[in-house]
Amino acid sequence: MQTLLQQIINGLVVGSVYAVVALGYTMVYGILGLINFAHGDVLMVGALVAYTAITFFQAAIPGLSPIVYFALGLMVAMPACMVIGYTIERTAYRRLRNAPRLAPLITAIGVSFLLQTLAMIIWGRNYHSFPQLIQTAPIEVVTGVFMTPVQMTTVGLSAAMMVGLVLLVTRTNMGRAMRATAENHRVASLMGVDTNGIIALTFIIGSALAAVAGVMIASNYGVAHYSMGFMPGLKAFTAAVLGGIGNLAGAMVGGIVLGLVEAIGAGYIETWSGGWLNSSYQDIFAFIILGIVLIFRPTGLLGERVADRA
Amino acid sequence: MNDISQAIPFLGKRNPKAALFALVVIALVSPVVAAMFGNTWVRILNFAMLYILLSIGLNLVVGFAGLLDLGYIAFYAVGAYTWAFLASPHFGLHLPFWIVLPLGAGFAALAGIALGFPTLRLRGDYLAIVTLGFGEIVRIFMNNLTHPVNITNGPQGIDQIDGMSLFGLDLNRGLQITEGFQVKSLFLYYYVFLAFVVLAVILVKRIQVSRIGRAWAAIRDDELAAKAIGINTRNLKLLAFAMGATFGGVSGGLFGAFQGFVSPESFTLMESIAILTMIVFGGMGNLAGVIVGALALSFLPEVLRYIALPVQMAIFGKVFLDPEVLRMLLLSLAMILMMLLKPAGLVPAQSRYSKADLLGDKEIAQ
Numbered sequence: 001m002q003t004l005l006q007q008i009i010n011g012l013v014v015g016s017v018y019a020v021v022a023l024g025y026t027m028v029y030g031i032l033g034l035i036n037f038a039h040g041d042v043l044m045v046g047a048l049v050a051y052t053a054i055t056f057f058q059a060a061i062p063g064l065s066p067i068v069y070f071a072l073g074l075m076v077a078m079p080a081c082m083v084i085g086y087t088i089e090r091t092a093y094r095r096l097r098n099a100p101r102l103a104p105l106i107t108a109i110g111v112s113f114l115l116q117t118l119a120m121i122i123w124g125r126n127y128h129s130f131p132q133l134i135q136t137a138p139i140e141v142v143t144g145v146f147m148t149p150v151q152m153t154t155v156g157l158s159a160a161m162m163v164g165l166v167l168l169v170t171r172t173n174m175g176r177a178m179r180a181t182a183e184n185h186r187v188a189s190l191m192g193v194d195t196n197g198i199i200a201l202t203f204i205i206g207s208a209l210a211a212v213a214g215v216m217i218a219s220n221y222g223v224a225h226y227s228m229g230f231m232p233g234l235k236a237f238t239a240a241v242l243g244g245i246g247n248l249a250g251a252m253v254g255g256i257v258l259g260l261v262e263a264i265g266a267g268y269i270e271t272w273s274g275g276w277l278n279s280s281y282q283d284i285f286a287f288i289i290l291g292i293v294l295i296f297r298p299t300g301l302l303g304e305r306v307a308d309r310a
Numbered sequence: 311m312n313d314i315s316q317a318i319p320f321l322g323k324r325n326p327k328a329a330l331f332a333l334v335v336i337a338l339v340s341p342v343v344a345a346m347f348g349n350t351w352v353r354i355l356n357f358a359m360l361y362i363l364l365s366i367g368l369n370l371v372v373g374f375a376g377l378l379d380l381g382y383i384a385f386y387a388v389g390a391y392t393w394a395f396l397a398s399p400h401f402g403l404h405l406p407f408w409i410v411l412p413l414g415a416g417f418a419a420l421a422g423i424a425l426g427f428p429t430l431r432l433r434g435d436y437l438a439i440v441t442l443g444f445g446e447i448v449r450i451f452m453n454n455l456t457h458p459v460n461i462t463n464g465p466q467g468i469d470q471i472d473g474m475s476l477f478g479l480d481l482n483r484g485l486q487i488t489e490g491f492q493v494k495s496l497f498l499y500y501y502v503f504l505a506f507v508v509l510a511v512i513l514v515k516r517i518q519v520s521r522i523g524r525a526w527a528a529i530r531d532d533e534l535a536a537k538a539i540g541i542n543t544r545n546l547k548l549l550a551f552a553m554g555a556t557f558g559g560v561s562g563g564l565f566g567a568f569q570g571f572v573s574p575e576s577f578t579l580m581e582s583i584a585i586l587t588m589i590v591f592g593g594m595g596n597l598a599g600v601i602v603g604a605l606a607l608s609f610l611p612e613v614l615r616y617i618a619l620p621v622q623m624a625i626f627g628k629v630f631l632d633p634e635v636l637r638m639l640l641l642s643l644a645m646i647l648m649m650l651l652k653p654a655g656l657v658p659a660q661s662r663y664s665k666a667d668l669l670g671d672k673e674i675a676q
Contacts, residue, residue, distance in 0.1 A: 035435045095650055102378055103649050105435050106590055109380070110645030113583060117638040121631060230579075234446075237439060280454045287443035294436055295428045 002144035007267040008260060009141070013151040013220070015259020016158035020213045021236030022243070022251035023165060024206030030182045030246035031202050032097070037108035038088055039210060040233015041115035042081050046211030047130070047218040047228060048123050050077035054131050066133035070219075073133075077211040084115075085207025089200050119226040127225045130218040154216045161209055162252055168205075169248060178202060182246070231283060235262075238290040244300030253301055261285055314511060316598040316657050341500045351612075352496045356568060358608040359503035360561050365588045365604040366510050366597065367557025372586065373595035373659070374523060375550035376530025378438040380582050381425070381445025385555040387452065387577040388421050389414040389562020391462065394572045397472040400463065407474050411563045418559025419552045421448075426551030430544055445582055452574040467573025474502065474567040481567075499568050506564065510557065514597060517553075526550055530595075580638070587641045591648055593655025602657055607644065611637035 021043060028036045050073035057064075057072050092111050096104040134153050138146035169175035180188040181198045189195045217232060218224040235258060243254025266282040293300060318329040344351035368382045392414035396405045425444050429437050455461040462468070473482030473495075481502065485493040517523045525546050528536035537543050566572050584607065592603020615633040622629050631639070648655065 035439065092646060092650070099649075099653065101433075101435075102372075102376070103653055105378060105438060106586070107646050107649040109438075109583060109586070110642045110649065113580075113638060113642035114646060117635060117642055120635055120638070234439070234443070241436070241439075276458065278454075281450060284447055284450055287440075287447050290443055291428055291440060294432055294440060298431070298436075 003267060004264070005142065005145045007263045009145060009147055009151070011260035011263030012256065013147075013154050013259070014263060015239075015256040016155050017213050017216055017220075017232065017255075018236045018239045018259055019252045019255025020158045020161055020209050020216075021232055022239040022255045023162070023248060024210050025237050025240040026243075026245055026248060026251040027178075027202050027206050029240070031178065031199055032093070034093065034104050035108065035237065036088075036093075036203075036206070037105070037233075038111040038115055039206065040229035040231075040236070041112050041119075042084055042088075042207045042229070043210040043214035043217070043232060044119060044224075044226065044229030045084055045115060046077040046081045046207075046214030047224040048119060048128070048214075048226070049080045050074060050211070050215045051128050051130055051218065051224045052123075053077065054133070058131070069131070070133040070215075074212060074215055077215055078208045081207040081211035081214075082204045085203040085210075086200055089203040094196070094199075116226055116229075123226060125226065127223045130222050130224045132219070132222055134219060136222075150219050154220060157212060157216060161212060165205070165209070166248060174198075174201070235283075235286045238286045238293075241290060242293050242300055244302040247300070247302050250300055250302040257301070258286060258289060261289060314515075314598050314601070316596075337504055341497050345497075349494075349496060352500060354608065354612050356496065356500050356503055358605055359500065359507055360565055360568075361585065361588060361608045362507050362601050362604040363503070363510055363557060363561040363564070364585050365592075365600045366507075366514055367554045367561070368585050369589050369595065369597070369600045370514065370517075370526075370557065371550050371554035373589060373600065374518065374530065375526040375547060377547060377550060378435075378441070379551075379554065380438050380442035380579070380586070381448070382441075382554070382558055382585055383577045383579070383582040384425075384445040384448040385418040385421055385558030386562040386565065386581075387448055387572075387574075388418045388555075389559035389564075390566040390572045390576070391452070391468075391562075392417050392559070393563045393566035394468040394471050397567075398468055399470050400468045404472055407476060407567075411560060414563040415556045415559040418555045418562065421559075422551040422553075422555025423548055425555075426548045430547055442579065442582075445577075445579060449574050449577055449579075452577065462574075465574055467571060467575070469571040471566050471570045471572065473570065474499070474564075476502065482570075503564060503568075506560065511597060511601075518597070522546065522549065527595075583645075584637075584641055587645045589655075591644050591655060593657040593659055596655070596657055596659035599655045599657035599659065603655065606656075607641065611640055614640065 021039065024039050024042075025036060028034060028039070053076035054069050054073040057069055088111055092107050093104055096107060132150075135149040138148050141147045169178060177188070177193045177198050178201070180191065180193055181195045185195050188198075213232070214224075214229070217228065236255065239254035239258045240251045241254070242258055243250025243252065245251075262282060262285045265285045266279045269281060270278045314330065314333065316326075316329075318332055341352050341355055344355050364382070364386060367385075368379065371377050371379045371382070393410050395401055396403050396410045396413065398404075425441060429440050432440060452462045453465055456464040473480060475481060479485060479498075481498045482495050485498060525536065525541045528539070528541055529543055529546060533543060565576075569576075585604075588603040588607045589600050590603070591607055592601065593599020611633065614636045618631065618636055619629060619633070622631065
């Protein structure tokens with residue numbers, strides 16, 4: 001029972017990060033119908049920029065509280081990723097908006113690998129140990145079940161960002177413009193919405209969320225390196241599809257569900273398979289879920305959009 | 311075979327026959343020329359042949375049928391591991407070429423169908439992600455299937471794989487023609503690979519102009535319309551997956567035999583992307599383009615390796631961009647820039663699909 005509870009908590013932590021990244025995928029998909037393959041790599045850039053910024057500030061202004069360094073790292077990483085997100089949209093995707101459907105996808109894959117390569121050139125191939133600025137000593141929440149302050153921060157920050165995004169999309173004029181653009185570009189622009197601006201804004205917001213997610217992943221695992229964005233990116237995409245791509249609430253639900261399935265699966269796979277499989281197969285769950293969802297319910301748990309849109 | 315001659319610029323359009331002749335000569339002589347620069351280059355040439363085979367196979371799926379497959383390398387892995395299991399000391403089996411290669415191709419085709427079946431209804435971008443996931447699953451299994459029974463030997467891979475032996479000729483030993491003259495193993499492999507490439511080109515040319523090829527083109531251009539005119543889209547998509555996978559399986563087998571060693575490291579997502587880039591770079595859906603792309607992108611990184619490293623050493627006194635980084639940089643830039651500037655590739659495919667156009671045969675045209 002305690003194992004199960006522990007795995008549920010771990011799953012919630014991972015799932016909340018997936019949810020934040022999935023929001024980025026789902027927003028771009030909702031507006032452009034494009035899978036932004038490079039989204040996972042924006043997350044990686046966020047983590048590495050934060051790493052550099054934190055080590056810089058620690059050397060330049062020593063003696064501050066660790067939380068301040070953490071906040072400084074986030075404050076540098078978020079604008080950096082926003083700039084990258086905007087640049088990607090402007091240079092790689094905008095010109096292909098009316099191209100045949102494979103073209104933007106192939107460009108997106110190219111952008112993803114370009115970001116990885118550039119990160120490899122700037123930060124090298126090594127794993128950088130990410131400064132542990134928030135306590136990592138586990139706290140006993142219930143008897144025998146532990147949670148570290150980093151994990152608590154992760155869940156808290158994710159929740160805050162999700163609420164913020166939902167408010168932005170549902171309660172502001174900007175959000176209304178975004179929803180209108182997602183509904184129909186042409187009509188939205190006839191109504192006076194600057195659709196190009198809104199699309200760029202979507203990328204910028206998504207990238208800022210990815211930056212925070214990247215910093216949280218790096219803080220949880222204590223490392224940052226050039227290919228760290230690939231798996232979370234893929235899983236967050238799975239989460240977005242699971243919840244119903246294009247749907248904000250779906251991305252959150254999908255992220256949490258995927259995190260739970262993965263954590264519980266990883267905890268029990270060895271017993272279930274009689275020792276044949278172990279937790280190194282953890283990454284398979286996301287793909288299996290993705291396959292099952294796409295075959296049996298391509299619209300996802302909450303989605304109304306049709307996947308088979310030829 | 312006219313459009314293959316397009317692989318040679320300028321001459322290919324004006325005098326296809328001469329270009330084709332030139333192509334044959336180049337194909338036959340190139341290992342000798344490469345050997346003048348050292349045996350490394352012959353090896354690179356051999357790998358280039360494998361990349362051509364892979365690109366031709368992936369082109370069937372992506373270029374002809376329009377199904378974006380990002381896990382193509384998994385079929386290559388299936389072929390290579392089949393060879394490694396059946397012809398190495400790992401399980402103590404040493405089956406001959408004529409059994410192992412068809413088996414590898416068959417397993418790969420089965421894997422292709424297994425992947426194709428659940429993904430039939432998916433549109434382009436979902437399909438890409440699912441195939442990518444498939445490739446990753448295969449890699450995870452290769453890395454971890456070591457206990458309770460050691461099947462794949464994990465990240466260490468399997469070594470001491472048997473070479474190829476054809477008609478009693480062991481390709482690993484080389485061919486002793488006279489006392490003083492020996493055809494080296496590397497060359498033998500080159501010509502065997504070349505034979506496979508030629509076979510593949512002829513086969514694919516014939517498929518492209520057949521009912522199947524035209525049906526694929528119809529599915530690629532408009533699936534709904536294709537269905538409406540009575541094309542069995544399900545079976546044809548499955549066929550595309552299976553055939554593409556077969557090419558992957560065969561080249562994987564050749565790779566295993568040539569390299570003598572397989573490990574999960576050779577079958578990363580990066581390789582799938584590299585093959586995709588070759589197709590995009592050369593010209594999706596066009597055989598000549600695909601061959602040009604595969605050759606260009608297997609040689610450019612190697613040339614860069616020999617030029618960029620000394621240049622960096624001379625200017626900065628140390629190496630900033632190592633060869634692997636250069637390769638990734640080249641591939642990713644090639645992919646982005648081609649899509650933005652010249653989406654049809656270096657040698658664009660013809661948009662018309664009549665038999666006469668493709669064969670360039672005047673008699674049929676009249």
